[in-house]
Amino acid sequence: MRSIKFRAYQKNAKRMLPVVNIGFDSNGIIESVSVDNNGCNGEYNVSPRLHTFYKGDNIYNLELLELMQFTGLTDKNGKEIYEGDKVIHPVYSKSTIIYSQKYLGLAYEYIHYFNEGNIGEPMHEVRICPLCGDIFLKDLELIGNIHDNPELLK
Numbered sequence: 001m002r003s004i005k006f007r008a009y010q011k012n013a014k015r016m017l018p019v020v021n022i023g024f025d026s027n028g029i030i031e032s033v034s035v036d037n038n039g040c041n042g043e044y045n046v047s048p049r050l051h052t053f054y055k056g057d058n059i060y061n062l063e064l065l066e067l068m069q070f071t072g073l074t075d076k077n078g079k080e081i082y083e084g085d086k087v088i089h090p091v092y093s094k095s096t097i098i099y100s101q102k103y104l105g106l107a108y109e110y111i112h113y114f115n116e117g118n119i120g121e122p123m124h125e126v127r128i129c130p131l132c133g134d135i136f137l138k139d140l141e142l143i144g145n146i147h148d149n150p151e152l153l154k
Helices: none
Strands: 006-010 015-024 029-038 049-055 065-073 080-082 085-089 095-101 105-114 122-128 141-144
Touching: 029 065, 049 095, 080 085
Parallel strands: none
Antiparallel strands: 006 015, 006 065, 015 029, 029 049, 065 080, 085 095, 085 141, 095 105, 105 122
16 A cells, blocks of 8 residues: 655745644545644654644635645655656656546646647647556656746746
């Protein structure tokens, strides 16, 4: 069984935090998320400083966080890949790891550039493909995420 874990991007502070607990209501809807405030960007200190964000709270509102789930995959260098990470592949160039309703799971989204007959401006389209296949996965390299590296979205 793969590890099920999350990280959270705190929008107002513009930082990534490790998630230590997620609370659900009786309908299975997330109502609270606890993060390790000392664990910013994976640098853990001895004593965690927990903050819990709640739905509707004035200061620590759940809306300030964006949760990203671990894919269960690592890149070719052993780095964990999360939803929202930017990866690079020798064939597909830069891709973003996303959740796809179409594939009911994780997928990669990339821009396909083409220019029919090399006339005029290069054209492109966004393509979404399921995240699978050992041949594809063994060549992935993590290069950042959509929050800490917005320049990678270009």
